Amino acid sequence: MTLFSQIVQYTISGITSGSIYAVIGICWSLVYLITKVLNFTTGEFVMLGGMLTWGFRGTGLGLVPSVLFAITCTILISMIFERIAIRPVRFPSEMTYMMITIAAASVIKGVVLLGWGSETRTIPDFFGTEVIHVFGATMTSQILCVLGLLVIVTLGLSLFLNRTLFGKALRASAINVTGASLMGIDISRFRFFCFGLAGGLGAITGIVITPITFTGYEVGMLTGLKGLVAAIVGGWTMTGTMVAALILGLLEGFGAGFISAGLKDVFALLVMILFLIVRTLDLTLGKGRVTR
Amino acid sequence: MSGTSREKFLWLILITVIVVLPFVTGSYVVGVMSFVAIFGGLALGMGLLLEQAGMFSLAHPTWFGLGGYVSGILAVRGIAPPWLGTIFSAVFVGIISYVIGAPLLRLKGYYLACATFGLLLIVEITMGQLGTLTGGNEGLMGIPPFSIGALVLETDVHYYYLSWVLCLGCLWLLYNLMDSRMGRAIKSFSDSEVAAKSMGINVPWYKLKVFILTAVMASMIGSVYTFYLRFMEPSVLGFPLLVELVTMIIIGGGKTLYGPLLGAFVVMWLRELIHLSLGGFLPRMSAQVDALFFGVIIIVILIFMPGGLSGWTDRLLYLGRRTFGKAGE
Amino acid sequence: MRGLSKHFGGILALNQVSFSLEKGSVTSLIGPNGAGKTTFINVVTGVHTPDSGEIHFQGEDLAGMEAHLVASKGIGRTFQLVELFGSLSVLENTMVGCHTKSRASMLSCGFALPAARKEEKRIRAEAMASLMLVGLEKRAFDPISKLPLGERKLVGVARALSMEPKFLMLDEPVGGLAAHEIKNLVELIYQLVSKGLTILIVEHNMPFIMSLSEKVIVLNEGTKIAEGSPQEVRTSEKVIKAYLGEEV
Numbered sequence: 001m002t003l004f005s006q007i008v009q010y011t012i013s014g015i016t017s018g019s020i021y022a023v024i025g026i027c028w029s030l031v032y033l034i035t036k037v038l039n040f041t042t043g044e045f046v047m048l049g050g051m052l053t054w055g056f057r058g059t060g061l062g063l064v065p066s067v068l069f070a071i072t073c074t075i076l077i078s079m080i081f082e083r084i085a086i087r088p089v090r091f092p093s094e095m096t097y098m099m100i101t102i103a104a105a106s107v108i109k110g111v112v113l114l115g116w117g118s119e120t121r122t123i124p125d126f127f128g129t130e131v132i133h134v135f136g137a138t139m140t141s142q143i144l145c146v147l148g149l150l151v152i153v154t155l156g157l158s159l160f161l162n163r164t165l166f167g168k169a170l171r172a173s174a175i176n177v178t179g180a181s182l183m184g185i186d187i188s189r190f191r192f193f194c195f196g197l198a199g200g201l202g203a204i205t206g207i208v209i210t211p212i213t214f215t216g217y218e219v220g221m222l223t224g225l226k227g228l229v230a231a232i233v234g235g236w237t238m239t240g241t242m243v244a245a246l247i248l249g250l251l252e253g254f255g256a257g258f259i260s261a262g263l264k265d266v267f268a269l270l271v272m273i274l275f276l277i278v279r280t281l282d283l284t285l286g287k288g289r290v291t292r
Numbered sequence: 293m294s295g296t297s298r299e300k301f302l303w304l305i306l307i308t309v310i311v312v313l314p315f316v317t318g319s320y321v322v323g324v325m326s327f328v329a330i331f332g333g334l335a336l337g338m339g340l341l342l343e344q345a346g347m348f349s350l351a352h353p354t355w356f357g358l359g360g361y362v363s364g365i366l367a368v369r370g371i372a373p374p375w376l377g378t379i380f381s382a383v384f385v386g387i388i389s390y391v392i393g394a395p396l397l398r399l400k401g402y403y404l405a406c407a408t409f410g411l412l413l414i415v416e417i418t419m420g421q422l423g424t425l426t427g428g429n430e431g432l433m434g435i436p437p438f439s440i441g442a443l444v445l446e447t448d449v450h451y452y453y454l455s456w457v458l459c460l461g462c463l464w465l466l467y468n469l470m471d472s473r474m475g476r477a478i479k480s481f482s483d484s485e486v487a488a489k490s491m492g493i494n495v496p497w498y499k500l501k502v503f504i505l506t507a508v509m510a511s512m513i514g515s516v517y518t519f520y521l522r523f524m525e526p527s528v529l530g531f532p533l534l535v536e537l538v539t540m541i542i543i544g545g546g547k548t549l550y551g552p553l554l555g556a557f558v559v560m561w562l563r564e565l566i567h568l569s570l571g572g573f574l575p576r577m578s579a580q581v582d583a584l585f586f587g588v589i590i591i592v593i594l595i596f597m598p599g600g601l602s603g604w605t606d607r608l609l610y611l612g613r614r615t616f617g618k619a620g621e
Numbered sequence: 622m623r624g625l626s627k628h629f630g631g632i633l634a635l636n637q638v639s640f641s642l643e644k645g646s647v648t649s650l651i652g653p654n655g656a657g658k659t660t661f662i663n664v665v666t667g668v669h670t671p672d673s674g675e676i677h678f679q680g681e682d683l684a685g686m687e688a689h690l691v692a693s694k695g696i697g698r699t700f701q702l703v704e705l706f707g708s709l710s711v712l713e714n715t716m717v718g719c720h721t722k723s724r725a726s727m728l729s730c731g732f733a734l735p736a737a738r739k740e741e742k743r744i745r746a747e748a749m750a751s752l753m754l755v756g757l758e759k760r761a762f763d764p765i766s767k768l769p770l771g772e773r774k775l776v777g778v779a780r781a782l783s784m785e786p787k788f789l790m791l792d793e794p795v796g797g798l799a800a801h802e803i804k805n806l807v808e809l810i811y812q813l814v815s816k817g818l819t820i821l822i823v824e825h826n827m828p829f830i831m832s833l834s835e836k837v838i839v840l841n842e843g844t845k846i847a848e849g850s851p852q853e854v855r856t857s858e859k860v861i862k863a864y865l866g867e868e869v
Contacts (some may be wrong), residue, residue: 034337038402095348096594098402099538103590106535110584217580221531222413227405261297262421269410273396280398344708465731472730472737472745473723474714479708480717487704491784492692501727537670579728 005136010253012139016212017048017226018249019150021268023205024227025234025241026157027198033174033236034187034194036094040101041081044108045199045226049206050215051112054121063124071203077108078199084190105221114215120216123207142211149208153201154238170194222265226252229272298435310456314449322452324560326520329455333462333513333558335540336549337506343546344475346482348401350534351408354415354508355385357529359511360518361419361426364435367519375440378515382508384473389507390500396497412534420526431525438519451520458516459553462509466549469505499617504525532579539586542593559586629860637847638674640838642788642821647814650823651854652840653864658823659701661840662790666698667691678788693721697786700825701793705765711776712761715748718783719805722747752778754812756805770797778806782813789813790821795829807833831855841865 024046031039051253052070057063085100127141161167172179173190206215230248234240246267256264314322335487338352362384363377372380396407420429438445438454445451469475481488481495489495502508518524537552544555563582638661642648644869650658663669665676667688676683683691697718706714723744725737752758755775760768774794781789795803809832810820824830830837830851837854839847839864848856854860 035340038406044592085595089595094402098405099542100591100594101588103538104592106531106583106587107591110581110587111578114584225410225413232403232406260421263417266414269414272410273407273414276399276403277395279403280395292615354852468733469727469731472733472741473725474727474730476706476709476713476717477720480706480714483706483708484704486668486688486716487700487706489668489688489700490692490700491717491780492689493717494687494689505731526696 004137006257008135009137010257011250012134012137012143012253012254013257014250015246015250016143016146016209016249018246019146020205020209020223020245020247021226021230022150022242023153023201024224025230025245026153026238027202027205028224028228028231029236029238029241030194030198030201031191032231034170035086035097035191037086037097038094038228039195039198040105040224040260041078041108042198042202042227043220043222045074045202045220046206046209046223046227047112047217047220048077048108049203049213050123050210050219051116051121051206051217052203053123053207053210054215055116057123063126066123067207071200071205074203075196075200078202079192079196082195086191086195086244087188105224109217109220116217118141118217120214120219121210123210123216124274125211127206137256140212142208146208146212149204150242153204154242157238222268225272226265226268229268229275232272233275308462309426311530314452319400319448322448326448326452326455328384328527328553328556329452329459330513330517330520331536331540331560332553333455333459334510335537335544335552335556336459336462336466337509338537339541339544339546339552340470341342341502341506342547344470345478345499345535346550347397347499347503349408349503350535351407351411352506353529353533354408354412355389355507355510356514356517356533357415357419357524357526358385358388359514360524360528361432362511362516364432364518364524365425367436371598373440374515374519375541378438378512378519381515382458382511385511386504386508392502393500393507397496397503409534412530416530419529425510427525429526431523432518433523435484435518435522435524437522438516445519449515455516455520456511458513462513463550463553465509470549474498474501494576527579532583535583535586535590536579539590542590562589638840638843639849640845642819642836644787644819645817646774646816646835647810647820647822647833648836648838649834649851650821650838650840651825651830653840655842656840657843659792660843662698662792662821662823665790666696692784695787696790697784697788698790699774699780699781699792699794703770703773703777705776705780707765709765710761710837711757711765711768712745712748712752714765714776715751715779715783716744718751718780719744719747721784748779748783752776754782754809755779755801756802771799771802773800775802775806778809786818788819788821790823792823792843793825794822795824795826803829828864 024042027042027045028039031037031042049070051087052073053063053066056066056069061069081104085104086097089096089100125140125142126145129140131138131140159167170190170193173187226248227245230245231241234242234244234250248271251271252264252267255267310325313325334352334356338349341347341349341352347612359378359381362381363372363374366372366377366380367374371377392411396404396411399407418428422428438451445454470478475499477488477493480491481493481498485495540555540559542555543558544553545549546552562585566582566585638657650661652658660669664671665683665684667686667690670685674684677695678696681694683694683696686694706717709717723740725734725740727736740783749758749761752761755778757772757775757779760772765773765776774797778791778794781791794806798806807829814820822830822834834851837847837849838852838858839860840847846859846863847857849857
């Protein structure tokens with residue numbers, strides 16, 4: 001491959017991963033902004049999307065029904081999680097919630113491992129596996145699906161949050177929880193909703209990326225973490241997260257390509273650590289809003 | 293050592309039980325109790341950081357693993373005998389924790405947790421990638437047993453005593469520390485940084501000191517672990533160990549110093565119980581699956597009983613105190 | 622202190638505040654709520670860095686120095702919201718005040734070396750003495766949660782006194798105190814001042830201030846609007862306007 005082709009190739013993979021991280025980052029923001037909870041099960045929902053789809057297909061269902069069931073199941077799991085593990089907490093504190101979500105992620109991973117083993121699984125590409133050539137680099141139509149997902153999600157969320165009453169109420173609660181509840185908004189219902197939404201979005205993301213990157217019980221943690229990095233660096237806003245995620249994806253793509261594939265995940269983590277350190281020099285905490 | 297006569301009595305009982313145990317039970321119990329000492333020692337340090345000092349560092353498994361790796365590598369390549377390697381890796385970890393801690397400890401609450409979590413994963417992945425140095429993902433093998441000169445530790449019982457000496461040593465050190473000027477300083481800045489600063493406590497410096505101290509302790513425990521198992525691999529210093537330690541701290545209760553050790557005892561034996569009873573049904577028993585159960589336990593306890601077990605035992609042990617009016621000597 | 626200014630975001634909390642204090646004197650700092658009194662204390666003790674200005678203390682300019690260093694120079698304070706250490710008992714809280722006068726290192730504490738233990742005993746005795754000064758020695762081993770607000774404030778005073786400061790700032794020490802406690806505090810302040818301690822009190826309680834202070838300084842919206850004896854300040858028009866608004 002020529003250098004130029006390589007660059008194009010890494011750019012394509014970078015943008016693909018970046019889009020995924022962007023949507024995942026949005027999932028983190030949805031929950032964080034309303035509840036100040038860092039929900040570590042976000043990554044696991046991404047994994048579940050792909051895993052459950054594979055599982056349902058294994059029972060003979062077609063692709064589309066499997067996808068729908070998988071998404072529904074994940075949303076249910078997310079909402080149930082909120083009900084049984086977040087709601088009843090007697091002495092709420094940020095760290096308590098965080099540890100609970102970390103523990104829950106561990107549980108989900110363990111269950112998947114027990115149920116379906118440790119091999120990686122995959123599902124078929126949505127529109128066939130034809131390879132498209134771009135300047136000497138290759139890509140599949142699935143990648144376009146990923147990009148399409150990002151566009152749809154951001155547009156859809158924007159519309160929802162800006163145009164609908166519910167969405168605006170959500171944004172208001174994100175900015176000022178006390179004020180919102182004084183206006184009669186039931187925060188715990190919103191939280192319930194956000195968990196479900198984040199679960200659904202996460203699942204869809206996982207499904208769309210599985211034909212490309214495969215899935216397995218381990219996949220959730222790192223992918224989810226990278227989404228978190230994008231959200232943190234992006235200041236918890238939608239555009240910020242998107243930009244940060246794309247940069248992150250590109251960094252990863254080029255790093256993996258030119259430096260070392262094995263250390264791919266390290267780049268994202270380093271970015272997070274460096275960013276957090278640099279941030280302490282400027283102490284404005286992430287008071288982002290749900291939309292720009 | 294300061295402390296009431298009741299405390300000294302409890303120490304005596306503890307030490308006697310530990311010393312006598314191998315003579316009244318078999319190698320299975322000795323083996324499990326060795327792990328109680330090893331992971332309990334780790335949990336002690338992490339519990340101190342998390343609960344007493346209010347510093348949410350999730351990096352403890354990293355120090356444990358680095359200590360083990362460095363001393364293991366030095367021993368395998370014949371560069372340094374195990375006892376020297378242990379000291380050297382402790383110094384190494386001390387330096388690294390200083391370098392990393394200085395910028396990171398300025399982070400608040402869960403940002404510190406995220407950053408240290410990232411560190412945890414970075415080191416785990418990197419250790420797997422440094423094939424020639426660390427044996428890559430298959431792990432470091434051929435590690436010799438722990439030895440000081442001509443004295444070589446071969447049997448399980450040897451390592452049992454070694455790990456308990458280390459564990460109790462750490463406990464003793466931390467007890468003295470928290471009962472002193474420095475301990476007060478730590479508790480005070482976790483309650484109110486502003487007031488602590490106004491009393492002349494250099495908070496960032498103290499945070500760093502405590503961070504380094506617990507890291508060095510973890511490193512030494514990691515070295516003992518490595519020489520005991522004669523093996524070390526990247527997954528050891530990863531997420532499942534973190535979940536395990538957190539479970540120990542939460543079960544045992546972090547408000548007291550010894551809580552995590554109690555938690556370690558419970559967790560280790562609980563794990564044996566799970567393996568024995570469910571091993572027939574479940575196809576693979578691994579650290580990941582353990583983490584599943586620990587996860588459930590964590591959630592349940594955090595929801596209903598955040599004080600952990602030592603919340604109760606403390607009240608039992610020190611029942612008489614208030615009525616007699618004196619809390620100290 | 623000369624020309625002390627401090628911004629908070631868009632708000633000018635302190636605007637060129639200047640005045641000087643004499644050793645062994647009692648000065649009061651008063652002003653309506655939000656006038657910047659606590660900000661002033663925070664800036665002087667190093668909790669906040671001033672945007673401009675100097676703080677001259679015993680020949681040194683302390684402006685911008687870090688809080689723990691300022692404390693070691695001999696400047697102590699109490700807090701409006703008390704800020705006691707919940708995990709420590711009353712005595713232990715007071716012992717924290719002795720931190721700057723002790724030097725046991727981490728290792729000597731950890732290994733319980735004799736030097737550290739001896740120092741510990743000394744600190745304990747000194748803290749007890751501070752508690753006796755404020756009359757709380759009977760509560761020494763109680764947890765903070767058991768104390769009412771008034772007594773908590775006194776613990777804060779004892780804690781600051783353990784530092785053996787040369788300059789002490791009390792931030793609203795009297796609110797929540799019973800009448801006899803206030804009387805004791807007044808006597809304590811006279812005692813301390815006679816030993817050469819310089820005291821600055823931020824308060825709202827007028828009788829307390831007027832009876833005790835040699836000088837009164839008035840802040841309003843970050844600016845010093847009056848300085849003088851209690852009498853002068855009480856009758857100053859500017860001060861009355863600041864407290865009561867334009868109409869009197």
